[in-house]
C-alpha cells in the first residue's frame with residue numbers, strides 16, 4: 001500500500017538547514033500494525049507528517065495505492081488527507097465545545113464515507129459518555145474519542161503520533177490494544193509513533209529511527 005523510496009526531509013530555519021530525514025526507504029502493507037520507534041528528535045513526527053500528507057518531501061518518492069503522492073497538487077493532497085488518512089494525536093485535539101458524539105460526527109461529515117458516529121463510540125466502549133464534553137472526560141477517554149473520530153472517517157491509513165504519551169501505562173496499554181484491533185481490518189494500515197520500547201510486542205513491523213535514518217526494520221513473527 002505504501003512505498004517510501006529514498007525520502008529526505010530538510011527544514012530551513014533562517015539560513016540554517018536541519019536534515020530531519022536522510023534517505024529513508026520502507027514499505028507498508030494493508031492490515032498491518034507498524035511502529036516507528038526512536039528517541040526524541042530522530043525524525044518520527046516528520047515521517048508521520050509526510051505519510052499523512054501534512055508536509056512534503058524534500059527528495060524521494062512516496063507512493064500510496066499506486067498513486068505518486070509526491071507529485072500531487074495542493075488540492076489533491078488535501079483530498080488525500082481528507083479521504084484516506086485518520087489522525088490520532090498525543091493531546092487528542094478534540095473540540096472543547098462539542099460533546100464526545102459531536103466530535104466524532106464532525107470528522108465523518110468531512111468525507112463522503114458516511115458512517116454512524118454511535119457505532120464508533122460504541123466500538124471504543126464510550127456509549128455512556130456520548131453527551132459529555134472533553135473537559136468531563138479522563139485522558140484515556142478523550143483518546144478513545146479521538147480514535148473513534150479517526151475511525152469514523154473510514155481511513156485507509158491510521159496515523160498515531162505518541163498516542164499514549166500523555167497517559168499512564170495501564171491506560172496506554174488499552175489504547176494500543178484498540179489500535180491493534182483497528183489494524184485487523186484488512187483494508188487499513190495503522191502506523192504509530194512512539195519512544196516506548198514496551199509496545200514493540202504489539203506490532204507486525206518495527207521501524208527503528210536514529211538521527212533521521214533507519215537503523216533497522218524488524219518483522220515480528
Ligand SMILES: Nc1ncnc2c1ncn2[C@@H]1O[C@H](COP(=O)(O)OP(=O)(O)O)[C@@H](O)[C@H]1O
Nearest residue numbers: 011013018020039040041042043044045046047
Ligand atoms: N518545522 C520544523 N522546522 C525546523 N526544524 C524542525 C521542524 N520539525 C522538526 N524539526 C527538527 O527535525 C528533527 C526531527 O524532529 P521530529 O520529526 O519532530 O522528531 P521526533 O518526532 O522523533 O522527536 C529535530 O531536529 C527537530 O528539531
Ligand SMILES: [Mg+2]
Nearest residue numbers: 044045046161
Ligand atoms: Mg515527535
